[in-house]
Amino acid sequence: MSQPETIVPDLPPRRPLPPDVRERMRRRVVGGGAVRTPLAAAAAVAVLAAGGAIVAQSTQGDDTIAVAPPTTTSSTAAPSPRDVSVIAVAPRATEDDAARCGFAVTEVRFTIGLPGRRILAAANDRFCEITHTEVSRNKPEAGTFPLAGGAASLLWRAGTGVLIGRMPAGTSDVKLTVALPSGGPVVSMPVSVVEDLFLIPQSAVRMSVVFTTASGPLSGEIDIEALPRPDVWSQSRQEWPPGDRVVARCLDLTMRDGVDWVGDPLKWRPGAFSGAGVDAWLAIHDQAGVTAYCHVYHGEAATARPGDTSPQDGALVKVRWSDGRGIDPTSAQVALGGTVDTAKVGGLEIVDAQGQTVPAVLVEGTFVARLDDQPPLDARRGLTKGFQIRVLDHGNQVVETVTLE
Amino acid sequence: MPDTDAELWARGDKASFAALFDRHAEAVWNHAYRLTASWSLAEDLTSATFLAAWRRRSDITLVRDSALPWLYTVAGNLARTEFRRLGRFRRALRRVPDDDVVPDHAERVIAAVDDDRALRRVLDVVGSLPKAEREAVELCLLGELSTAEAAQVLGVAEVSVRSRISRARARLRAVEER
Numbered sequence: 001m002s003q004p005e006t007i008v009p010d011l012p013p014r015r016p017l018p019p020d021v022r023e024r025m026r027r028r029v030v031g032g033g034a035v036r037t038p039l040a041a042a043a044a045v046a047v048l049a050a051g052g053a054i055v056a057q058s059t060q061g062d063d064t065i066a067v068a069p070p071t072t073t074s075s076t077a078a079p080s081p082r083d084v085s086v087i088a089v090a091p092r093a094t095e096d097d098a099a100r101c102g103f104a105v106t107e108v109r110f111t112i113g114l115p116g117r118r119i120l121a122a123a124n125d126r127f128c129e130i131t132h133t134e135v136s137r138n139k140p141e142a143g144t145f146p147l148a149g150g151a152a153s154l155l156w157r158a159g160t161g162v163l164i165g166r167m168p169a170g171t172s173d174v175k176l177t178v179a180l181p182s183g184g185p186v187v188s189m190p191v192s193v194v195e196d197l198f199l200i201p202q203s204a205v206r207m208s209v210v211f212t213t214a215s216g217p218l219s220g221e222i223d224i225e226a227l228p229r230p231d232v233w234s235q236s237r238q239e240w241p242p243g244d245r246v247v248a249r250c251l252d253l254t255m256r257d258g259v260d261w262v263g264d265p266l267k268w269r270p271g272a273f274s275g276a277g278v279d280a281w282l283a284i285h286d287q288a289g290v291t292a293y294c295h296v297y298h299g300e301a302a303t304a305r306p307g308d309t310s311p312q313d314g315a316l317v318k319v320r321w322s323d324g325r326g327i328d329p330t331s332a333q334v335a336l337g338g339t340v341d342t343a344k345v346g347g348l349e350i351v352d353a354q355g356q357t358v359p360a361v362l363v364e365g366t367f368v369a370r371l372d373d374q375p376p377l378d379a380r381r382g383l384t385k386g387f388q389i390r391v392l393d394h395g396n397q398v399v400e401t402v403t404l405e
Numbered sequence: 406m407p408d409t410d411a412e413l414w415a416r417g418d419k420a421s422f423a424a425l426f427d428r429h430a431e432a433v434w435n436h437a438y439r440l441t442a443s444w445s446l447a448e449d450l451t452s453a454t455f456l457a458a459w460r461r462r463s464d465i466t467l468v469r470d471s472a473l474p475w476l477y478t479v480a481g482n483l484a485r486t487e488f489r490r491l492g493r494f495r496r497a498l499r500r501v502p503d504d505d506v507v508p509d510h511a512e513r514v515i516a517a518v519d520d521d522r523a524l525r526r527v528l529d530v531v532g533s534l535p536k537a538e539r540e541a542v543e544l545c546l547l548g549e550l551s552t553a554e555a556a557q558v559l560g561v562a563e564v565s566v567r568s569r570i571s572r573a574r575a576r577l578r579a580v581e582e583r
Contacts, residue, residue, distance in 0.1 A: 014431075014432075014435040015435060015438075017430060017431035017434050017435075021434070021444075021448060022430055022431070024448070025426075025430060025434070025448060025451055025455075026423070026426060026427070026430070028456075029426055029452050029455040029459070030419070030422065030423045030455075178453075206449070323424075323427070324428060325427075325428060325431075382412075383409075
């Protein structure tokens with residue numbers, strides 16, 4: 001990809017995308033969990049409390065973005081991928097959860113389940129969020145923030161970004177939209193309702209909320225940046241589960257996306273690591289043949305991608321995952337990982353299409369390798385097409401060369 | 406296993422779209438900043454761009470198998486459409502005092518820089534360019550796409566893009582020399 005002859009005067013350099021910004025946008029754009037049938041647009045929300053079972057409903061409207069892409073035929077309505085929302089509500093809490101939050105079980109009104117986390121709502125507007133590696137509680141003394149002229153209020157923004165508020169009395173419907181730079185309504189966002197509370201699982205920087213009440217609609221604007229900082233509004237502590245902390249953190253963040261392949265996070269162990277760098281990759285495995293590849297961005301664990309789960313079938317090496325990143329239009333990185341037959345394989349060398357050779361790291365039957373200075377991602381068919389893997393035995397002799405398609 | 410943008414795009418499923426997001430989010434976010442001079446606005450604009458991409462994925466023919474030119478075009482269209490419709494976007498940019506950078510979330514995460522003032526000055530000029538020049542500038546100068554890619558995504562000859570950029574460059578240089 002050739003570059004323009006000149007650049008704009010004073011054009012600022014590109015910045016690395018901070019992981020929390022990436023994650024926030026990713027949740028907003030990609031959502032989490034399996035794609036479900038979209039709920040009816042602007043569906044009324046209601047909470048039913050019958051026989052102790054609390055049912056929460058979510059609203060998710062249709063998008064209203066006006067776009068004029070250069071090559072179009074007709075507009076096609078498609079389900080939005082934004083799908084992180086309340087998945088379960090249970091009365092009270094388990095003794096363990098209540099204890100971790102410092103609540104008495106009888107104080108807890110209900111426990112709200114979201115992908116990868118649980119939020120306990122206790123009496124007197126006390127809240128607590130539990131993830132795989134963190135526990136955070138709100139500080140009631142930090143106060144609440146009026147919304148819709150004081151008819152509603154914002155009570156807490158949990159550590160994972162879930163925003164909790166109290167609706168005006170008699171609310172029958174809640175709609176949440178995100179404003180684009182102009183401030184105009186752009187896209188409806190999921191909002192869930194549990195009893196007198198509303199929850200916004202994915203917060204945008206600026207949002208508009210409209211409550212439908214018996215006396216008419218009440219609206220308000222939510223500016224995330226105007227809310228208290230996390231350290232003002234919350235007290236948090238990390239609770240590391242047994243095992244490797246990078247693996248735990250990676251799975252914690254991954255489970256918040258609602259993935260269905262993690263299972264018991266305590267079974268996962270670290271495997272091969274691609275080495276230091278802005279973008280590094282850690283292979284992890286569940287000790288039962290399933291692998292995943294954890295992105296370590298600027299030294300911090302981010303989310304993991306599942307590997308192909310097909311059987312090894314006697315192969316010495318099996319590529320189970322690959323990924324490419326093209327921050328700079330002129331170059332890219334390609335990473336790949338997989339599994340090896342540990343009895344027969346002592347090492348791997350990856351040779352890219354340009355002839356660059358990189359040794360792969362092997363740990364506990366997993367391998368991962370990162371290749372820098374790759375051609376732009378769009379300049380070839382297939383990220384790893386033409387790559388070769390030289391399989392070495394334990395005596396460092398080449399026993400097989402595999403060419404990737 | 407992820408492959409080219411075109412293959413992911415054609416697949417059209419959520420996992421493929423997530424892979425496209427992971428691949429291009431940083432580039433689109435930076436481009437959105439160059440269109441808005443605000444990291445907060447860039448975050449919203451980036452999200453909106455990908456959401457629009459998801460909605461229109463079945464309508465789009467990718468240029469050179471890369472989603473990036475089209476994503477840049479969508480980001481530009483979104484900013485411009487909103488700007489045309491309400492005019493608030495431009496006012497929001499002007500409202501930011503030159504000596505008081507808006508303290509947005511991203512700027513708390515990464516070190517604050519003083520690029521915003523110069524970028525707002527450039528955007529003022531870019532916003533006043535004729536549409537054809539503005540589109541070429543956004544894709545080639547702000548987005549750093551090649552003129553060939555811009556030509557394809559804009560549906561014009563490459564020589565036209567070069568000519569538009571040449572005219573726009575003169576105006577931008579004039580701004581720089583003030």
